[in-house]
Amino acid sequence: METERYYISVQSKSIMKNQGDSPYELIIDATDQQVAELRSLFNALEDYDQAAMFRAPMPGIPYHHDSPNDGYDFQLKAIYRTLYNLGTEETKQHVSSLTDKLDTIG
Template sequence: MDKRRYYVSIQSKCIMYNQGDAAYELEIDATEEEVEKLTELFNQWEDAEEKTFFRAQIPIIPYHHDSENDVYDYLLKEIYKAIYQMGTDQTKSHISSMNLQMGSENE
């Protein structure tokens, strides 16, 4: 499959075909299949985000002792790993500078 340039916004959880459609943070070169996988990660991350909302209403549970937050954090790192693998040189450089401790895939 042919790769094409996409524009990704982590904040709004979207992947755009056209650079001017909305604000974006990162650029990737990906196949349609890769974009579908990234979209699924965004969907899972959004579900995890909703689950963390309820935990946030109970302040006696520390963030680091909550499995919903673990899932949220894991999915966010998986999103950054996927974006790094498909990213342009500038995107890879930016993600590397974030020191996300994602393992050897971002080095």
């Protein structure tokens, strides 16, 4: 299948074909199927984000014992793994630098 260039903003969970449509952080080359899978990951991330937001005001549940936060973390890692695999060389370098920083945090 033929790939096309896409401009990605993880922060706004957007996937754009046109570079000037909105601010973006990363660039990938992907097929329609790969873009659909990335959109699905962004949707799941949003679901976990909403669940965590409703739980946030409840005191006494540590972050590392909170399943919405675990799900959010898992989805975010899956998104960055996908972006690394589909990314341009610059995108791969950026994602690698992020994961290096995350690995040092624990």
